[in-house]
Amino acid sequence: MKLSKRNFGKGMLVSLSLAMMIGGLIGCGSKESSGNTPVADGQVTIQFAGWGDPSEKEVFTNLIKSFEEKNPTIKVNYLHIPSGDYVGKMNTILAGGDAPDVFYVPDGDFGRWVSQDLIMPIDDMVKNSNIDTADMWESGLSRYRYDGSAIGQGKLYALPKDIGPHVLFYNKDLFTKMNVPFPSAETPMTMEQLLDTAQKLTISKNGKTTQYGMGPVWWEDFVLANGGKFLSDNKQEFVGNSEETVHALQFAADLTNKYGVVPSSAALKDLNDSEMFKTGKLAMMVTGRWMVPEFRKLGFDWDVAPLTGNDWGGISGSVGLGIYSKTKNVEAAYKLVEYLGGPEGQKEQSLMGFSIPSFKSMASTDVFLQPGQKPEHAEVFIKAVEKEEAGPWTVLPNAKWYDLLSQGLAPMWEGKKSAADVLNDLKPKIDAAIKEGNPALFK
Numbered sequence: 109m110k111l112s113k114r115n116f117g118k119g120m121l122v123s124l125s126l127a128m129m130i131g132g133l134i135g136c137g138s139k140e141s142s143g144n145t146p147v148a149d150g151q152v153t154i155q156f157a158g159w160g161d162p163s164e165k166e167v168f169t170n171l172i173k174s175f176e177e178k179n180p181t182i183k184v185n186y187l188h189i190p191s192g193d194y195v196g197k198m199n200t201i202l203a204g205g206d207a208p209d210v211f212y213v214p215d216g217d218f219g220r221w222v223s224q225d226l227i228m229p230i231d232d233m234v235k236n237s238n239i240d241t242a243d244m245w246e247s248g249l250s251r252y253r254y255d256g257s258a259i260g261q262g263k264l265y266a267l268p269k270d271i272g273p274h275v276l277f278y279n280k281d282l283f284t285k286m287n288v289p290f291p292s293a294e295t296p297m298t299m300e301q302l303l304d305t306a307q308k309l310t311i312s313k314n315g316k317t318t319q320y321g322m323g324p325v326w327w328e329d330f331v332l333a334n335g336g337k338f339l340s341d342n343k344q345e346f347v348g349n350s351e352e353t354v355h356a357l358q359f360a361a362d363l364t365n366k367y368g369v370v371p372s373s374a375a376l377k378d379l380n381d382s383e384m385f386k387t388g389k390l391a392m393m394v395t396g397r398w399m400v401p402e403f404r405k406l407g408f409d410w411d412v413a414p415l416t417g418n419d420w421g422g423i424s425g426s427v428g429l430g431i432y433s434k435t436k437n438v439e440a441a442y443k444l445v446e447y448l449g450g451p452e453g454q455k456e457q458s459l460m461g462f463s464i465p466s467f468k469s470m471a472s473t474d475v476f477l478q479p480g481q482k483p484e485h486a487e488v489f490i491k492a493v494e495k496e497e498a499g500p501w502t503v504l505p506n507a508k509w510y511d512l513l514s515q516g517l518a519p520m521w522e523g524k525k526s527a528a529d530v531l532n533d534l535k536p537k538i539d540a541a542i543k544e545g546n547p548a549l550f551k
Contacts, residue, residue: 150181150528152440155208157187157201158269158427159194162529163401169315174456175447177521182440202226205434209441210526213266213428215251215498219505222254222265227430229263233442243467252428257548258343259502266428267449270463272396273424273492274329277418277483280409282319282391291392291413294484299334299359306369308390311384321369323381323393328500329515330360335416338500338513339542344549346482346538348403348513349531357520365523373521396425397489400461404482412483420495464489506545509538 158168165188172184187208193219201207202221213221220486221227234241241249241264248271276291283290288308291297297305306321331338336353338354339346347353363370371384382399384390386406394415403410415422429449431441447453454465458476465471472492477486501510516534519525543550 113500119223121207140434151183152181152437153183153185154435154437154440154444155185155187156211156444157189157198157208157211159189159191159212160399161191161402164398167401167457167462170460171448171453171456175290175444175453178447178452179440179443183445184444192329202432207432207434209432209435209437210444211430211432213252213271213430215426215428216501216507216510218252218255218428218430218502219259219507221430223505225433227265228433228435228438229265230267230431230442230445231264233446234264234267237442237446239267239446240467243469244268245466245493247271247496247498248426248466251426251502254505257505257546257551259505266430267445268466269427269429269449270398270428270457270468271424271493272398272464273489273496274326274394274396274415274422275488275492276392276394276413277385277399277403277410278392278413279385279388279390280411282388282408286391289413293411293413296333296414296418296420297416299356299416303363303367303369306363306392307367312368317368317371319389319391320371320375320384321391322363323385323390324370324376325360325363326394327357327360329394329415329422329496331356332415332423332497333415333421334359335418335421339503342549343504343546344542345510346513346535346542348538349528349535354527354531357517357531361520361523361527364521397464398462400483404461410482411485412488413485414488414492420491421491422496423497423499424493425499446470447480466491504542504546505550508545509541512538512541 141512156172160168161478169186173185176182176184194212195214198207198211202224207226213227245432249264250260252266252268253260253264280290280293286309288305291305302322309319309321310317311319331348331353334352334356336348336356337350338348338353350392364372371381376384379387379389381390381393382395384394386403388408414420431438431444431445435441450468452472454467454470455475457463458465458470461478461481465476470476501507513534517530520527520530
């Protein structure tokens with residue numbers, strides 16, 4: 109789910125009257141489609157772009173088929189782009205001026221794309237549809253608001269396709285085999301408890317590790333869950349060299365370099381953490397709900413638990429559903445956004461085990477909890493989404509500061525420098541990037 113970052117936006121008003129014409133114009137029959145391809149009278153063709161692994165592609169192929177059955181005057185051409193290529197290809201497509209009518213908006217790229225007038229505001233359309241924003245997770249919705257200086261307030265430019273809090277997945281069969289108690293579904297482990305558990309689950313002999321207790325941590329999770337911060341309250345200063353953040357990151361690096369319970373980047377060269385987990389070489393890993401359909405195919409028992417740290421802290425990822433600002437098919441485009449981001453689409457995605465519904469009331473029902481299917485403690489996802497924050501790459505419109513931080517941590521992960529030295533060295537560079545990239549924040 110997670111891709112990346114950034115910038116700022118200038119509104120493009122969509123009139124209320126236009127929004128209220130939804131359905132009416134479609135029924136009257138536009139002869140223009142995405143890419144200006146003529147279509148039959150009474151029909152419109154739009155294009156929808158997204159990414160995802162094969163299971164996500166299958167989910168959205170089925171959702172689009174269902175949407176077309178319910179909206180026979182709208183045909184949707186689904187453009188599936190591999191995850192690693194998505195932002196680069198979309199940047200090229202958007203620059204070309206003939207983008208898909210509806211497309212995934214990574215929460216980290218949201219501000220930048222809005223600032224370039226590539227996404228239209230949808231407040232009026234949402235107000236006149238069946239979307240109850242009061243019932244949506246605020247953390248999911250607010251990351252798609254922007255007022256020109258700060259993310260989290262102002263006009264709404266996208267509906268969340270989903271929200272993905274991070275949780276701890278663990279192989280119950282390995283825990284049983286190694287006689288290690290299962291993690292609690294109610295109380296997060298402390299850092300010390302995590303280390304002790306991971307050490308008991310790690311198997312090494314003659315310098316070769318054949319089973320790791322833990323997969324690589326998401327360092328942003330680890331900082332926030334253990335009392336650290338990245339930015340000051342006014343977001344104008346980097347405070348990631350504070351004692352709490354330094355301690356959390358040093359501990360995270362030590363899991364690999366000092367204790368050997370987390371595989372190094374070299375050990376992950378042939379199999380990533382998901383593949384190691386699936387093959388029983390990893391006892392615990394951090395990921396999100398989107399892995400559940402794949403993990404349900406596994407031949408061993410597994411479950412989920414909260415992240416390590418205080419009070420269920422951590423970060424959640426999200427992807428938005430945005431409408432191209434220059435689309436000629438606003439009504440049909442919003443129909444699709446409303447379907448995928450609204451109750452119908454959210455229910456279908458949840459039933460497929462793929463995501464947590466954006467609506468709080470739906471998340472507490474069997475549509476999401478799915479008793480009798482793994483994971484046994486699905487409620488862990490709900491508590492996590494209530495507590496976890498949007499990733500730091502979403503906090504400022506220009507995220508160059510985050511890029512500097514992410515890339516600058518390499519010497520720490522490699523064990524060549526301490527967390528304190530790395531973060532103190534980075535502070536002046538990151539402070540300068542915050543100010544240079546986000547001038548509206550300092551007015």
